[in-house]
Amino acid sequence: MTNIAIIGANGRSAREIIPRLSALAYTHLTLFLRHADQLKDFDTTDARIVEGDAHDPGSLDVTVANQDVVVIALGGTDLDVTTRLVVEAAQRAGVTRIIAINAGGIYDELPEPFNAWDDERAGHTRPTNLRAAEAIEQSGLQYTVLRPVWLTNKSVTAVELTQKGEVFKGTETSRASLGQFIADIVADGTHINENIGITQPGTDGDKPAPYR
Numbered sequence: 001m002t003n004i005a006i007i008g009a010n011g012r013s014a015r016e017i018i019p020r021l022s023a024l025a026y027t028h029l030t031l032f033l034r035h036a037d038q039l040k041d042f043d044t045t046d047a048r049i050v051e052g053d054a055h056d057p058g059s060l061d062v063t064v065a066n067q068d069v070v071v072i073a074l075g076g077t078d079l080d081v082t083t084r085l086v087v088e089a090a091q092r093a094g095v096t097r098i099i100a101i102n103a104g105g106i107y108d109e110l111p112e113p114f115n116a117w118d119d120e121r122a123g124h125t126r127p128t129n130l131r132a133a134e135a136i137e138q139s140g141l142q143y144t145v146l147r148p149v150w151l152t153n154k155s156v157t158a159v160e161l162t163q164k165g166e167v168f169k170g171t172e173t174s175r176a177s178l179g180q181f182i183a184d185i186v187a188d189g190t191h192i193n194e195n196i197g198i199t200q201p202g203t204d205g206d207k208p209a210p211y212r
Contacts, residue, residue: 004186014071064095070090080128099185107164147198
């Protein structure tokens with residue numbers, strides 16, 4: 001049995017991750033969120049639900065105890081702070097692996113003119129997200145950092161990947177593809193200690209399609 005904790009289980013990306021991880025026969029999920037009733041439309045019969053605040057080390061300690069994998073699906077203006085707190089809890093608990101959703105653009109790696117367009121709209125978040133990624137990379141844990149851009153609710157699950165240091169490809173990432181990719185790398189044990197840009201193939205351009 002692989003025990004997996006999802007931090008920020010009510011987020012829109014987490015809602016694509018949960019069913020795909022649940023579908024793996026050997027997983028048991030712990031879902032961490034502020035209010036359990038936010039998941040009332042989910043079948044959580046076989047999951048462990050923990051209500052808490054990601055700013056509270058005690059709640060995080062309870063959540064990540066005896067977990068093999070921790071998935072960070074948080075957002076917010078202090079993602080660097082909450083990520084560091086989750087990392088510290090994972091270190092205390094002896095967690096094997098951590099997977100974190102971050103954001104493309106934190107290394108100024110998006111191709112122009114998309115990079116300038118993204119920076120104008122979301123550049124204020126880049127320093128915070130960069131610190132969050134660094135907290136993961138410097139944790140000493142096995143990690144995967146995922147850098148999506150301009151998330152969509154499309155059902156496509158195909159992905160195009162770029163490694164840290166490479167020029168990013170694409171302008172959109174579907175939440176479904178994030179969920180499927182995370183389930184795949186948990187199942188395969190792949191992409192350990194990688195920081196990956198992840199997008200939907202065929203979305204290259206100066207901006208995401210809805211903004212053109």
